Each structure stands twice: as structure tokens, then as C-alpha cells.
Amino acid sequence: MAPNVAAGADTFPKLLIRNANIYGARPAMRHKDLGIWQTWTWSQTLDIVRAYAVGLHRLGVKRGETIAIVGGNRPKLYWSVMAAQMLGAIPVPVYADAVADELAYVLAHAEVRFAAVEDQEQVDKILSVVKRVPKLGLMLYDEKRGLRDYDHSRLRSIDEVIKDGRNVLDDTAVAAWLDYEIAASKGTDPSIILYTSGTTGTSKGVVLKNESSIRAAADTVAFDKLTENDVALAYLPLAWVGDHYLNYAQGMVSGFCTACPESPDTAMTDLREIGPSFYFAPPRTLEQLLTRVMIRMEDAGFIKRRLFHYFIGVARRYGERILNGESVPPNRRFLYAIGNVLVYGPLKNVLGFSRVRIAYTAGEAVGPDLFSFYRSIGLNLKQLYGQTEAFLYVTAQPDGEIYSDTVGPACPNVDIRIADNGEVQFKSPGMFSGYFKDDAKTAEVMTPDGYVKTGDAGFFDEKTGHLKIIDRTKDVGKLNDGTLFPPKYIENKLKFYPNIREAVALGDKRDFVAVMLNIDLTAVGSWAERNNVIYGSYQELAGHPLVYDMLEKHVSEVNRSLAEDKVMAGAQIKRFLILHKELDPDDGEITRTLKVRRGFIAERYAPLIKALYDGSKEADISTEVTFEDGRKGTISARVKIRDMKTVAAPAMGKAA
Amino acid sequence: MRATGGPAVAVGDVLLSVENVSLSFGGVKAVSDVSFDIRKGEIRAIIGPNGAGKTSMLNIINGFYHPQKGRIIFKGETRARMRPHDAAYGGIARTFQNVALFRGMTALDNIMAGRTLKMHSNFFWQLLRYGPAMREEVDHRHRVEEIIDFLKIQEIRRVQVGRLPYGLQKRVELGRALAMEPELLLLDEPMAGMNLEEKEDMSRFVLDVNDYYGTTIALIEHDMGVVMDLSDRVVVLDHGIKIADGTPDEVKQSEAVVDAYLGVAH
Numbered sequence: 032m033a034p035n036v037a038a039g040a041d042t043f044p045k046l047l048i049r050n051a052n053i054y055g056a057r058p059a060m061r062h063k064d065l066g067i068w069q070t071w072t073w074s075q076t077l078d079i080v081r082a083y084a085v086g087l088h089r090l091g092v093k094r095g096e097t098i099a100i101v102g103g104n105r106p107k108l109y110w111s112v113m114a115a116q117m118l119g120a121i122p123v124p125v126y127a128d129a130v131a132d133e134l135a136y137v138l139a140h141a142e143v144r145f146a147a148v149e150d151q152e153q154v155d156k157i158l159s160v161v162k163r164v165p166k167l168g169l170m171l172y173d174e175k176r177g178l179r180d181y182d183h184s185r186l187r188s189i190d191e192v193i194k195d196g197r198n199v200l201d202d203t204a205v206a207a208w209l210d211y212e213i214a215a216s217k218g219t220d221p222s223i224i225l226y227t228s229g230t231t232g233t234s235k236g237v238v239l240k241n242e243s244s245i246r247a248a249a250d251t252v253a254f255d256k257l258t259e260n261d262v263a264l265a266y267l268p269l270a271w272v273g274d275h276y277l278n279y280a281q282g283m284v285s286g287f288c289t290a291c292p293e294s295p296d297t298a299m300t301d302l303r304e305i306g307p308s309f310y311f312a313p314p315r316t317l318e319q320l321l322t323r324v325m326i327r328m329e330d331a332g333f334i335k336r337r338l339f340h341y342f343i344g345v346a347r348r349y350g351e352r353i354l355n356g357e358s359v360p361p362n363r364r365f366l367y368a369i370g371n372v373l374v375y376g377p378l379k380n381v382l383g384f385s386r387v388r389i390a391y392t393a394g395e396a397v398g399p400d401l402f403s404f405y406r407s408i409g410l411n412l413k414q415l416y417g418q419t420e421a422f423l424y425v426t427a428q429p430d431g432e433i434y435s436d437t438v439g440p441a442c443p444n445v446d447i448r449i450a451d452n453g454e455v456q457f458k459s460p461g462m463f464s465g466y467f468k469d470d471a472k473t474a475e476v477m478t479p480d481g482y483v484k485t486g487d488a489g490f491f492d493e494k495t496g497h498l499k500i501i502d503r504t505k506d507v508g509k510l511n512d513g514t515l516f517p518p519k520y521i522e523n524k525l526k527f528y529p530n531i532r533e534a535v536a537l538g539d540k541r542d543f544v545a546v547m548l549n550i551d552l553t554a555v556g557s558w559a560e561r562n563n564v565i566y567g568s569y570q571e572l573a574g575h576p577l578v579y580d581m582l583e584k585h586v587s588e589v590n591r592s593l594a595e596d597k598v599m600a601g602a603q604i605k606r607f608l609i610l611h612k613e614l615d616p617d618d619g620e621i622t623r624t625l626k627v628r629r630g631f632i633a634e635r636y637a638p639l640i641k642a643l644y645d646g647s648k649e650a651d652i653s654t655e656v657t658f659e660d661g662r663k664g665t666i667s668a669r670v671k672i673r674d675m676k677t678v679a680a681p682a683m684g685k686a687a
Numbered sequence: 688m689r690a691t692g693g694p695a696v697a698v699g700d701v702l703l704s705v706e707n708v709s710l711s712f713g714g715v716k717a718v719s720d721v722s723f724d725i726r727k728g729e730i731r732a733i734i735g736p737n738g739a740g741k742t743s744m745l746n747i748i749n750g751f752y753h754p755q756k757g758r759i760i761f762k763g764e765t766r767a768r769m770r771p772h773d774a775a776y777g778g779i780a781r782t783f784q785n786v787a788l789f790r791g792m793t794a795l796d797n798i799m800a801g802r803t804l805k806m807h808s809n810f811f812w813q814l815l816r817y818g819p820a821m822r823e824e825v826d827h828r829h830r831v832e833e834i835i836d837f838l839k840i841q842e843i844r845r846v847q848v849g850r851l852p853y854g855l856q857k858r859v860e861l862g863r864a865l866a867m868e869p870e871l872l873l874l875d876e877p878m879a880g881m882n883l884e885e886k887e888d889m890s891r892f893v894l895d896v897n898d899y900y901g902t903t904i905a906l907i908e909h910d911m912g913v914v915m916d917l918s919d920r921v922v923v924l925d926h927g928i929k930i931a932d933g934t935p936d937e938v939k940q941s942e943a944v945v946d947a948y949l950g951v952a953h
Contacts, residue, residue, distance in 0.1 A: 063841075064836075065829065065832035065833060065835075065836055066828075066832040066835070066841075066844070067832075176837070176895065176899065177891075177895055177898070177899075179898065179899075180898070293841045293842075294839065294841045294842060296841070296842035297841050297842040300842065300845075658883075658884070660887070
């Protein structure tokens with residue numbers, strides 16, 4: 032593949048035309064429909080998108096206008112993005128599982144007149160808030176089911192729009208007009224507005240430009256040597272920068288094939304069938320996969336179980352070193368090869384990883400055990416660090432330089448510096464041009480000399496030269512005695528235990544550190560089953576004394592590890608409790624990308640937090656919950672609190 | 688096309704009528720002198736307190752029981768004594784109060800089983816799974832995939848139904864009934880034992896089946912909210928006797944119904 036891959040194409044529509052020219056017969060997109068994988072080549076895709084764009088124009092879509100894209104990873108929604116860009120309109124993807132309120136905010140803020148939506152569910156959701164989105168005119172839907180009796184004055188099926196466009200495109204004058212429109216788009220025009228998930232408050236619209244997006248993607252495509260022969264499965268939210276970057280932008284630049292799962296719940300099976308070569312998964316997904324594998328192994332027969340544990344042991348000792356290309360004695364290599372035939376190969380096959388050449392994880396800190404497990408079985412898993420504002424990549428680990436506690440050196444053409452307060456700041460080819468309609472916020476995150484403030488505290492590791500991220504700058508607090516308190520650092524240590532799904536650490540401006548925990552229902556449920564612990568609900572299991580005992584052990588191990596570091600020894604956990612309900616994005620407790628919203632939780636669980644610090648043994652709490660359809664209910668519970676012993680800090684000299 | 692018996696019935700016309708039907712088991716009168724009709728294209732609910740004779744009524748329509756008195760007219764023809772598979776050929780499919788699936792088979796195979804009556808290639812070809820049998824199977828599989836898509840159960844296609852949660856088993860069972868492309872679909876407590884969310888999903892599917900396939904549906908259900916929201920007309924049984932018949936609103940007003948459900952003040 033030519034290194035200067037994006038030559039001559041400064042916008043995505045021009046890239047699409049280039050792909051149709053040079054990769055014409057190669058698959059661009061796959062989607063499983065009625066149980067059979069359907070394929071569209073690059074030249075077919077171009078045909079469809081051209082027709083779609085003309086159809087959209089005939090409905091009144093104009094240059095510079097915004098079009099909302101609401102739904103899952105489906106070809107027609109990706110084509111909607113492409114067709115909008117072809118007209119110079121700006122697509123605004125919205126999270127498919129956003130509740131009506133969030134949806135209304137984004138649609139109104141982005142001033143959309145059109146929305147391409149997946150199905151009846153999304154149509155209903157938009158209709159329920161249509162009064163708050165005064166500019167919205169037409170909705171275009173992919174799935175017609177259930178919409179027959181709806182008022183079609185504001186609804187069109189995407190198929191119809193494409194068909195309508197195709198009929199008109201027969202006229203050469205129309206085709207020439209479209210060519211002119213495509214040529215008229217400039218690289219400096221906005222290509223998309225991605226709304227952030229809003230870890231802090233309401234979401235902001237990050238405006239990205241055609242040319243800078245393509246340049247950023249070209250850099251990482253070259254970095255990971257992606258070609259038109261690669262395949263990726265697009266199973267993460269369409270509205271998330273990760274999907275737009277990793278699958279859409281990189282796919283357009285390198286010409287690789289993006290496969291869409293049959294439905295959101297079939298991603299596991301589809302992964303296995305497609306066998307992608309490029310794979311991204313957040314640490315949480317990797318964790319769930321591993322938990323599932325381990326649980327199934329517990330139920331396997333004696334011989335299989337012994338075989339599995341023996342060879343996983345071999346992999347843990349030598350697998351990573353083999354993957355990194357380090358020297359390993361030949362007899363160990365041989366043992367690993369046998370393990371590969373008997374265990375790792377079949378395991379990767381079941382997980383759909385057989386052909387994965389490059390895998391990334393990012394978003395949260397990844398547990399060292401978890402990370403090395405996947406690497407040891409031969410999956411080239413790497414870490415990257417990025418942001419929507421950067422159009423994803425800031426740093427990424429190159430092959431051969433992989434560490435579980437770093438996020439890698441700066442990506443090609445990215446400048447990183449650490450501010451005096453420890454904040455990571457960067458300047459990159461893909462960086463955004465500003466928040467949509469919000470200059471004040473844009474000014475807040477940009478330094479006068481053009482760097483973007485990430486809001487993350489970090490430092491460069493002296494040994495490796497890689498960046499390490501500790502926590503959000505504004506979250507790093509202090510206990511009353513002056514001890515440093517980075518909540519996320521403590522929470523991550525807790526979350527590395529499979530039994531703990533979520534943790535919230537408290538301590539800023541307080542006397543000691545206390546934590547609230549969420550158990551992992553899969554792991555603890557399976558443990559309960561094996562140990563004859565009977566429970567009727569999540570709440571009951573979470574409050575079980577034996578579960579408390581188990582988590583107490585985890586917490587005391589974390590305390591021990593905190594005590595090893597003299598800076599952190601004072602931040603050991605003195606008290607903890609297990610929450611009666613799972614933290615849920617529908618209730619606003621965590622974001623759609625599953626990040627904890629501290630301020631909101633502090634308010635919502637005030638009675639529990641009060642009890643943690645006033646010495647009570649238990650506390651009553653009643654919380655409002657929101658169901659998926661938006662209705663509300665309440666859950667009340669009495670939550671127990673446990674005291675913890677702390678470990679004495681090591682002698683000053685020893686702690687280094 | 689559908690292997691149905693009688694002439695086609697237009698939407699809104701009577702598809703099936705039950706006339707003065709009585710059924711007793713020894714001395715126990717399960718159903719006495721009940722008459723009502725089911726019109727083409729509607730959702731008809733049969734409700735009543737425990738032991739009111741609802742399931743017996745469904746079994747009579749289904750041909751599993753033959754009433755001692757009265758008659759059943761289906762598509763304009765009085766029905767003779769028959770067996771359930773005759774009813775199935777006639778275009779009546781049903782689901783059961785307690786899920787009755789082949790537990791060791793996958794969801795896909797269970798739904799394929801619903802197509803059995805529509806298979807025409809002979810035993811020889813089916814044994815070879817070649818030629819006409821293969822072509823037919825591909826065609827049937829396509830129909831089944833449409834149903835799987837319709838019911839949104841793609842992710843469990845290859846899962847043994849015995850391992851599925853109850854709500855999903857119910858959905859697979861509905862899928863199998865739909866695979867028969869029935870003209871009349873009988874649902875025996877489709878939402879029994881479900882949580883609120885599953886109930887809402889199921890209600891949505893029942894409405895969609897009625898709307899999309901145009902299937903006439905007769906259902907038994909205990910959840911009054913569900914019945915009142917879903918059905919076009921409701922017939923109420925109590926101790927085997929019909930005590931009310933009409934739209935959900937009419938039935939709600941009926942004093943006899945209130946008495947049957949809440950008891951009478953003495």
C-alpha cells in the first residue's frame with residue numbers, strides 16, 4: 032500500500048470515490064441479514080451513496096446543515112453519514128440507547144432538520160420529544176416494521192430515498208451536478224459533529240474537519256499497517272468517536288471492510304463468523320469475556336480443566352515473551368506450540384480472535400492480569416490513549432513495546448507536553464476545531480498556543496518513555512491530613528478483582544478513604560451457585576454477609592498494595608459498603624461509556640456517604656430508578672457498612 | 688400458500704363462531720352453553736377467574752376436546768369431530784400455558800418444526816436432503832429467518848431452548864406457531880410469569896403479529912392491563928358460563944364481571 036494513502040482526497044466523499052476506483056471489487060461493508068452475510072463492495076457502496084445523496088438533496092438537505100444519525104451499527108446508517116458528507120451536510124450521530132431527554136438535547140442543540148434513524152423504537156423516542164426539537168422536519172428510517180400506521184408526512188424509508196435518487200441520477204445533468212457538489216467540498220469543511228458522552232454535565236458537540244480527520248487516520252493506518260485486506264467488526268456505538276475513527280475513518284483511508292453485526296446481542300457470534308483482523312474492545316468487554324471463559328472452564332470436565340489450567344500457566348510464563356519476540360528456550364517454545372494447538376488456538380477461535388492482527392483497548396485502566404492473559408495466548412493487544420477532541424489517538428503502543436500500566440508514546444505527528452499541574456496537553460493532526468456553538472467551552476480547553484487540555488493527570492515513565500495516566504486532574508484530591516487522594520487509582524485497583532464491577536472512592540476533604548462497591552453479578556452469582564448461597568435478587572446478593580466477607584478480603588489486599596507505596600499508604604480504605612443496586616447510565620450515575628459521575632453519585636447517595644463517615648453500622652437508602660422506557664420507580668434498602676484494618680506504612684527507607 | 692380448508696374470509700367477518708357449546712368432564716361442567724365469535728383480523732381475549740373454563744375453551748377451538756353440545760363453525764363450515772392436527776392443517780396454531788418446546792433442540796430447529804405441515808417433498812428426497820427437498824428447505828429456512836428477525840431472537844438461533852430463560856422460550860414458542868402461518872393464533876397466557884419488561888415486549892410482538900401478518904389472535908390472559916390494552920373485544924367466562932362479551936370498556940363496566948373478580952357483597 033502506498034504510504035501517502037490519502038493523496039488527492041481531502042474529504043471523505045472523495046476518498047469513497049478513490050476507493051471505488053482502486054478497491055472497486057473489494058468488500059467495503061458486510062451485514063448479516065436474515066441469517067446470511069450480505070456484502071457491498073466499494074463500487075456498490077459508491078453507487079448507493081450517490082443515489083442516497085441525490086435523494087436527500089431532493090428532500091431539501093442543504094450544504095452545511097446537520098443530519099442526526101440515531102441507531103446501531105447498520106450499513107444504511109453508515110451510508111447516511113457518507114451521503115450527508117457527499118452533500119456537504121454534517122452528520123451528527125447520537126447514541127442509540129440515549130434516553131429521550133439526552134436525545135432531545137443533542138437534536139435541539141445541533142439544530143437538525145433531518146434524522147436518519149434505525150427503527151420504530153427511535154422514531155417513537157424522537158416523537159416523544161418532538162416539541163423540544165422545533166426544527167426537525169423529516170425522519171428517515173431503516174427498519175419499516177411497526178411504522179405502517181404512523182403519520183408518514185414526516186417519515187420516509189431510507190430505501191425509498193435511495194430509489195428516488197437512483198431514478199433521477201439516470202439524468203447525466205444530475206450526475207454532473209453531484210460531481211460538482213463533491214468537488215466543491217473542502218478539506219477544511221466540518222465532516223462530523225460527535226457529541227461527547229458527558230462525564231461532566233451535558234454533552235458537547237465536537238466538530239471535526241474532513242482533512243484533519245483523514246490525516247489522523249492515515250497516520251494510524253500506516254502505524255498499524257492496515258490494508259484493504261483487513262476486516263473490522265463495528266459493534267461499538269456508532270456515535271462514539273472510537274467507532275467513527277477506528278472503523279469509519281480508518282476503513283475509508285485504508286479500504287478495509289467494516290462488518291456490521293446482525294443485532295446488538297449477536298456481536299459475539301458475529302465476531303466468530305467474521306474473524307476480524309483489527310479489533311477494539313474496552314477493558315470492560317475483555318474482562319467480561321475472560322470471566323465468561325473462566326466460568327465455563329469451571330464447569331468443564333476434569334481433563335479439559337487440567338489441560339486448560341496447565342497450558343494457561345505455560346502461556347503466562349512464556350506467551351508474552353514469545354509475542355514480544357524475546358528469547359525463550361526452544362523446549363519452552365515447543366511446549367507453547369503444543370498449548371497453541373490444544374488450548375490457545377481453540378480458545379481464540381471461540382472468542383473470534385483467530386485472525387486478529389492488531390487489537391486495542393482504551394478508555395479505562397486495564398488490569399495487569401487481564402492484559403497479560405490476552406497477550407499470553409497470542410493476541411496482539413495494545414493500549415492507546417485518546418479523546419474525542421483529538422479524534423481519538425493521542426498515544427498508542429507500538430508493536431514490541433507493550434506495558435500494562437502505560438498508554439504508549441505519542442502517536443506520529445502528535446505533540447504532548449505535561450503542564451505544571453500534571454495535566455496532559457496535546458496538539459495533533461486530527462484535533463477538533465471547537466465545540467459546536469460553544470466558544471466559551473472551546474476556549475476553556477484550548478491553551479493560547481494551540482494545545483488541547485485533556486483534563487487528565489499523567490507523567491512520562493522514565494524507564495519506557497511512555498505516557499502514564501493517573502486520574503482526572505480535577506479529581507485528584509487531598510485528605511484532611513494532606514495525603515494525596517487519586518480516587519480512580521484506588522477504584523481501579525479494586526475493579527481488577529472480577530467480583531467487583533464498579534467502585535466509587537470517597538476521601539477528598541475528609542478524614543479517611545471510604546468506598547462504595549458494586550458486585551459483578553456474573554462472577555458473584557456463579558460463586559454463589561457453587562457455594563450454595565441462595566439469593567432472589569441483585570439486592571439480596573449484594574447484601575449477603577458472605578459476599579461482604581469475600582469483598583473484605585479484596586479490600587484488605589488493596590490496602591496492602593497501597594501501603595507498599597509510601598505516597599499512597601495514607602490513602603488506605605478504612606470503611607466500605609456494597610451498594611444495593613447497579614450503577615446505571617439510565618439513572619445518570621455513570622455515562623454511556625460507563626464512567627462514574629462522581630458529583631451526581633455524591634448527591635444521590637448522600638445518606639450512605641454520611642453513614643460511612645459518622646461511624647454507623649448500617650444506613651437506609653431509597654433511590655429513584657429509571658426503566659429503559661423512561662418510567663420511574665424506587666428501590667429502597669438497608670445497606671451494611673464494614674470497617675477495615677489498615678496496614679502500617681513501610682519504613683521510609685524501604686519504600687522506593 | 689396456506690393449506691387452509693374453507694373459503695377465504697374477509698377482514699371483519701366472522702372467522703370462527705362458537706355456538707351453545709357445552710363441555711363436561713364426568714360431573715364437572717367445564718363450559719356450559721357458551722356462544723361467541725371471533726372476527727377475522729381482531730385480537731380477541733378470553734378472560735375469567737381461575738377455573739372459569741378458559742383453557743378448556745381454547746382446547747375446544749383447537750380440536751383437542753370435542754364439545755358434548757353445540758357446534759364450532761370455522762370459516763363458514765361446521766366442524767366435525769377432529770384432532771388437533773386437523774385444526775393445524777385448517778390454519779389454527781397455538782402456544783401453551785406451560786411452554787411446550789423441544790427442549791433439546793435449538794431455537795432455530797424448534798421454529799423449523801413449525802413448518803413441518805408445509806413440507807411437501809417426499810420422504811425419499813428428504814432422506815437425501817437434495818433436489819426438491821433441499822430447495823424446499825432453503826425456502827422454509829428463509830421464512831423462519833424472517834420470523835427470527837421479526838421476534839428479534841437472532842442471538843439465540845443456535846442455542847438449545849432448554850437453556851434459555853423463560854421469557855425467551857415463550858418467544859420461541861410464538862415463533863413456532865407463527866411458522867405455521869396460521870389464520871387463527873391461540874395464545875394461552877402468553878405473559879404468565881413474566882416481569883414487566885418482558886410483558887411489554889411480548890405485548891408489542893402480539894400487536895405486531897396482528898398488524899404485520901394480519902393474523903387473527905385469540906388469547907387468554909390474567910393481566911388485566913395487558914388484556915384491556917391489547918384486545919379489540921373481550922369475552923368473560925366464570926364457572927364455565929359466559930358473563931360478558933364486548934369491547935374492553937364495556938366489559939369493565941359490566942357488573943357481573945366486577946362481581947366475578949372481586950366477589951359479591953352478602
